[in-house]
Amino acid sequence: MSAVLARLRALLGTAGVERDADGLPRATPDTTDGVAEVCRLAYEEGWKVRLEGQGTWLPADAPADLALSTRGLDQVVSVSPADLVATVQAGAPLEAVRRRLANDGMWLAIDPPGRPERSIGSLVATATSGPLRLGFGPVRDHILGCAVATGDGRVVRAGGRVVKNVAGYDLTKLQVGGFGGFGVITELNVRLRALPRADATHTARGTRDALTSAARDLTAAGVAPAALELLSPALAAESDWILAARFTGTDVAVHAGVRTLSAANDLAWHALPVDRTAAFWGLTARAALGGPVTIRLGVLADGLDDTLDLVAHHLDEGLISAGAAGGMLRWTGDATVDHLRALRRTTATREIPMTVERAPWPVRHATGHFGAYREGVAILVNRLRDTFDPRENFRVALEGEVADGA
Amino acid sequence: MTPALVAELGRIVGPRWVRHRRAELATFAMDGLPTRESYPGVVVLPGTRGELIAIVRALAAARVPFVARGAGTGLSGGAVADSDAVLITLTRLTRILSIDPVRRRAVLEPGVVNARLSDAVLPFGLAYVPDPSSQTACTVGGNVAENAGGPHCLKYGVTTNHVVALEVVLPEGDVVRLGSHAGEPWGPDLVGLFVGSEGMFGIATEITVRLEPIPASVRTLLADFASVRQAGEAVSAIIASGIVPAALEMMDRACVAAVEASIYAAGYPTDAAAVLLVEVDGERDAVDGEAAAVETILRSHGARDVRSAATAFDRARLWQGRKKAFGAMGRIAPDLAVQDAVVPRSALPRVLEQIGEISDRYQLTVSNVFHAGDGNLHPNISFDRRDHELAGRVHDASREIMEVCVAAGGTITGEHGVGSDKRDYMPLVFDAATLQAMCAVRHVFDPYTRANPSKVFPQHTCREWRAAGVA
Numbered sequence A: 001m002s003a004v005l006a007r008l009r010a011l012l013g014t015a016g017v018e019r020d021a022d023g024l025p026r027a028t029p030d031t032t033d034g035v036a037e038v039c040r041l042a043y044e045e046g047w048k049v050r051l052e053g054q055g056t057w058l059p060a061d062a063p064a065d066l067a068l069s070t071r072g073l074d075q076v077v078s079v080s081p082a083d084l085v086a087t088v089q090a091g092a093p094l095e096a097v098r099r100r101l102a103n104d105g106m107w108l109a110i111d112p113p114g115r116p117e118r119s120i121g122s123l124v125a126t127a128t129s130g131p132l133r134l135g136f137g138p139v140r141d142h143i144l145g146c147a148v149a150t151g152d153g154r155v156v157r158a159g160g161r162v163v164k165n166v167a168g169y170d171l172t173k174l175q176v177g178g179f180g181g182f183g184v185i186t187e188l189n190v191r192l193r194a195l196p197r198a199d200a201t202h203t204a205r206g207t208r209d210a211l212t213s214a215a216r217d218l219t220a221a222g223v224a225p226a227a228l229e230l231l232s233p234a235l236a237a238e239s240d241w242i243l244a245a246r247f248t249g250t251d252v253a254v255h256a257g258v259r260t261l262s263a264a265n266d267l268a269w270h271a272l273p274v275d276r277t278a279a280f281w282g283l284t285a286r287a288a289l290g291g292p293v294t295i296r297l298g299v300l301a302d303g304l305d306d307t308l309d310l311v312a313h314h315l316d317e318g319l320i321s322a323g324a325a326g327g328m329l330r331w332t333g334d335a336t337v338d339h340l341r342a343l344r345r346t347t348a349t350r351e352i353p354m355t356v357e358r359a360p361w362p363v364r365h366a367t368g369h370f371g372a373y374r375e376g377v378a379i380l381v382n383r384l385r386d387t388f389d390p391r392e393n394f395r396v397a398l399e400g401e402v403a404d405g406a
Numbered sequence B: 001m002t003p004a005l006v007a008e009l010g011r012i013v014g015p016r017w018v019r020h021r022r023a024e025l026a027t028f029a030m031d032g033l034p035t036r037e038s039y040p041g042v043v044v045l046p047g048t049r050g051e052l053i054a055i056v057r058a059l060a061a062a063r064v065p066f067v068a069r070g071a072g073t074g075l076s077g078g079a080v081a082d083s084d085a086v087l088i089t090l091t092r093l094t095r096i097l098s099i100d101p102v103r104r105r106a107v108l109e110p111g112v113v114n115a116r117l118s119d120a121v122l123p124f125g126l127a128y129v130p131d132p133s134s135q136t137a138c139t140v141g142g143n144v145a146e147n148a149g150g151p152h153c154l155k156y157g158v159t160t161n162h163v164v165a166l167e168v169v170l171p172e173g174d175v176v177r178l179g180s181h182a183g184e185p186w187g188p189d190l191v192g193l194f195v196g197s198e199g200m201f202g203i204a205t206e207i208t209v210r211l212e213p214i215p216a217s218v219r220t221l222l223a224d225f226a227s228v229r230q231a232g233e234a235v236s237a238i239i240a241s242g243i244v245p246a247a248l249e250m251m252d253r254a255c256v257a258a259v260e261a262s263i264y265a266a267g268y269p270t271d272a273a274a275v276l277l278v279e280v281d282g283e284r285d286a287v288d289g290e291a292a293a294v295e296t297i298l299r300s301h302g303a304r305d306v307r308s309a310a311t312a313f314d315r316a317r318l319w320q321g322r323k324k325a326f327g328a329m330g331r332i333a334p335d336l337a338v339q340d341a342v343v344p345r346s347a348l349p350r351v352l353e354q355i356g357e358i359s360d361r362y363q364l365t366v367s368n369v370f371h372a373g374d375g376n377l378h379p380n381i382s383f384d385r386r387d388h389e390l391a392g393r394v395h396d397a398s399r400e401i402m403e404v405c406v407a408a409g410g411t412i413t414g415e416h417g418v419g420s421d422k423r424d425y426m427p428l429v430f431d432a433a434t435l436q437a438m439c440a441v442r443h444v445f446d447p448y449t450r451a452n453p454s455k456v457f458p459q460h461t462c463r464e465w466r467a468a469g470v471a
Helices: A002-012 A032-045 A094-103 A120-126 A171-175 A208-220 A251-263 A274-289 A301-314 A337-349 A361-367 A377-388 B003-013 B022-028 B049-062 B114-124 B140-146 B190-194 B228-240 B253-260 B284-300 B312-323 B325-329 B345-361 B388-407 B423-429 B432-445 B459-463
Strands: A017-019 A025-027 A049-052 A066-069 A076-080 A085-089 A143-149 A155-159 A184-191 A198-206 A227-231 A241-249 A293-299 A319-323 A327-333 A354-358 B042-044 B066-069 B086-089 B096-100 B105-108 B163-169 B175-179 B203-210 B217-225 B247-252 B274-282 B305-309 B335-338 B365-371 B379-383
Touching: A002 A017, A002 A025, A002 A032, A032 A049, A032 A066, A032 A143, A032 A155, A032 A184, A076 A094, A085 A094, A094 A120, A120 A184, A143 A171, A155 A171, A155 B432, A171 B190, A171 B432, A198 A208, A198 A251, A198 A274, A208 A227, A208 A241, A208 A301, A241 A251, A241 A274, A251 B284, A274 A319, A274 A327, A293 A301, A293 A337, A301 A319, A301 A327, A301 A337, A337 A354, A337 A361, A354 A361, A377 B175, A377 B190, A377 B432, B003 B042, B003 B049, B022 B042, B049 B066, B049 B086, B049 B163, B049 B203, B066 B140, B096 B114, B105 B114, B114 B140, B140 B203, B163 B190, B175 B190, B217 B228, B217 B284, B217 B312, B228 B247, B228 B274, B228 B284, B228 B345, B247 B253, B247 B312, B253 B312, B253 B325, B253 B365, B274 B284, B274 B312, B284 B305, B305 B312, B312 B325, B325 B335, B325 B365, B325 B379, B345 B365, B345 B379, B345 B388, B379 B388, B388 B423, B423 B432, B432 B459
Parallel strands: A025 A066, A049 A066, B042 B086, B066 B086
Antiparallel strands: A017 A025, A076 A085, A085 A184, A143 A155, A143 A184, A198 A241, A227 A241, A227 A319, A293 A327, A293 A354, A319 A327, B096 B105, B105 B203, B163 B175, B163 B203, B217 B274, B217 B305, B247 B274, B247 B365, B335 B379, B365 B379
16 A cells, blocks of 8 residues: 555655545546546556545545545636636536636536535536536536546547537547546536526425426426426425426526416415525535435436336435426435345336436445446447556446346 | 349348449439549448348448448538448438427437428427528438537537437447437437447437427527627627527628528628627517517627517528528539538637638638537638639638637537548647547447548547457
């Protein structure tokens, strides 16, 4: 262990290496090249590497010879309001990015689960979108390009800084939601939007079935909020299920949206006071840390009731946040490997993919973030993995223990 | 091409759907790029998914390269094949397999024409949003291969944002299903990786797309300016206001003149240096308010006149000139080099001046029509390809235009693809390691590089990266 520490110090200097709580050497390079050099060294020495950001999302528990953290890469490199694009280092905490962008009247329209100090790199590597996915798309839609250090220490610069770009293959898509299996993201070019002039959230309460049914009616009536999120009683800390509709944009657009909301159904909607809106959505995001395991399921609105039943049956009806107009359901709680596998087997037959977003290493090592792939896909993913991390230095469990078939 | 292979293809699709005489191949020797002509060895037109898969498997067994082609409207020379390759034309695979208005999804074969899909979902109050100018001819399969854009991609995104799932036959003949109806990847985002791979990762046999509700209200505004710079500044001001128009298009004087002199005349003011088309959509009240705000911005940035259209008929008239601009330019000269590049929006006025300087220096006629909202330029050079000296100047000027766009922080193509036209510009935007990584990813899907060979990458780039996982 001390040999690893000494080699890393020789490479990065004493300021670039520390020990984590368990005494494991943790490299914190502050440049993309520095990250690549650490990867190269680990590749040559055969060391296993645990990837970390700010350490607030995935537990730092993958067994490894060293940890490689992006927390030294915490700068907002540039913000171009006129071009609606920013370049941000991967370890930058989201809250710091948010504040910096707001200074320029800009906004990154992603509201991921977890803590505000979560690194932007972790958000992208895990593709953990939040309720705003409905109005602004999943994480992939916001990322214009990225720099990545591969397992053998090369630097690949995918995409660019413009909103339309079809030069070459879209390698950025592989990194978004790749959980680090295809490299360490060191820098990101993100698509910005003008900070909305108006931002209104309305909530209604009721039984689960009443709210999912109302949500389907809203969608059919053409109501198009930026978010329409169904929150379980435990997650909302309320006695009932909550349906929260968020409208963002110009004043006229938000007022028009709110009017359609009340006109389209007979739920009793309550406007959230403006000063409580950020806190409401912040609490919703943090609720995903309320248990050791977080999963997401890709589910459409017409399959939501059935999927909620499945989750309740195999896991529990605890901390759930779901796009009521379709897209994604997120569950957080405590779950065994067997229960997760059973749920994944069941949802797979319904064409619903299940991703383990967050879990202690023994669980995610067994289940994998993705589990078994569909026919013919495993060979592609394994070759991609072999391309970007040829000796599997990165301790990332994409597929899990496949022998169990889930 | 061996007679045995031609016979084998004939057994799969029926002899009438295999073309191998030179006269028959002429139709397939070019796509929308006028400077690249190449006769394929054989053309085969499968009529079913099963035939398509059987063809790919037969070619895998025979180790013969192939090129997939839709309507052949691509502008980068991506859908042409050399004589040692089979051109698989997908225009018979035109079935829309399902439309689910509640889920807002459609499943279709790759040969479905873009506009036909939108027509088919219109009765449900839905639209397939990506709308390339060639939408009345181009196929969705081709859109997937190129990650096609269009004017309405400013607000709604390009093809990759609308494709949720694919069934793909890989070059070695395996069939895989990628993505899910909900749009959530199944494992890594291989749908995202496949879209825009220019036919080099395999052929999409089934495409599942997201449909969008048709907005309750749409307003189109047309403003004309005395200078391109003023128009460019108006674009920036609209974006900065927080309004996201559904489309924001600009045409310069040369383009307007060409349109107005053609049968597509839309009543654009021919003395304007630049014309802006702005479309806002959404709830009726919101559209009224945002259209008023846009008009104020346009006028305060020097618009001489602002016309507004709310009815479908009037909007179509304002749009006609823009959608048919490429056709209108056909009157000026026999050939048109439709260029495609992207620059940061803020660099638009400066880059347009540089393009004007380049076209003057090479004594070329360049008209600009472009998606101003996202900085996607289309400088179009009129020429006659039979004039080799002129064609040489077009080539050199095109390269300089690309260099200017890249130097401004942009890229060499925003929606037309690299194909065979822009291979040599790839090192302008990507370093060696990144190009090699792309080549390595191509090997993942196509270990023997038989799918659309010798496109996208300059020949020498693909040697270095260890061909991972490939014997």
